Amino acid sequence: MENFQNVSIVKKANIYFDGNVTSRTIIFADGEKKTLGIMMPGEYEFGTGAKELMEITAGNLDVLLPNNTQWITFTAGQSFEVPANSSFKLVVREVTDYCCSYGE
Amino acid sequence: MENFQNVSIVKKANIYFDGNVTSRTIIFADGEKKTLGIMMPGEYEFGTGAKELMEITAGNLDVLLPNNTQWITFTAGQSFEVPANSSFKLVVREVTDYCCSYGE
Numbered sequence A, B: 001m002e003n004f005q006n007v008s009i010v011k012k013a014n015i016y017f018d019g020n021v022t023s024r025t026i027i028f029a030d031g032e033k034k035t036l037g038i039m040m041p042g043e044y045e046f047g048t049g050a051k052e053l054m055e056i057t058a059g060n061l062d063v064l065l066p067n068n069t070q071w072i073t074f075t076a077g078q079s080f081e082v083p084a085n086s087s088f089k090l091v092v093r094e095v096t097d098y099c100c101s102y103g104e
Helices: none
Strands: A003-010 A014-016 A021-028 A033-039 A042-047 A052-064 A072-075 A079-082 A087-102 B003-010 B014-016 B021-028 B033-039 B042-047 B052-064 B072-075 B079-082 B087-102
Touching: A003 B021, A021 B003, A072 A079, B072 B079
Parallel strands: none
Antiparallel strands: A003 A021, A003 B003, A014 A021, A021 A033, A033 A087, A042 A087, A052 A072, A052 A079, A052 A087, B003 B021, B014 B021, B021 B033, B033 B087, B042 B087, B052 B072, B052 B079, B052 B087
């Protein structure tokens, strides 16, 4: 069972899309931030500030990355990167558990 | 913004009721465990092992505690305790963010 050690976690959840997407913010000793989130089935569009690395822990979703015309399916154990200051679309097919890391 | 400091967090979410109830497990330096969870609107019944203290961070729900006939409404900032080895029912009216602590 993979754990993140020696982190702080914000007690209050981040809640989006009426709770269909929620996440928890964790902060590492060196100041790095990640979010651990759940997406319920549905269609969503997100904007990025920093670059994002999305790792799928469980679930099934289709993703349309910025400047792409082709949707790509991701499942547990897979990941994708989204450039900074862009937006991407998701169609979540099955409840999806993810870990998001933020770049420079 | 309240944080839990110097904890470990399990990367993988706990997923119940088709994702309508999810939680993240955090473990403190002294071994104490809490879960931070989200409940979508709906009706649920849970069983306890250890005693549970449920703190509501956001949301609105009605709770039927064991051996009670009266439903009680809880909202942000309120909490309730559930005895060990019992079961309780919930009717979640609005997306609910909670922190659950476990007793002896």
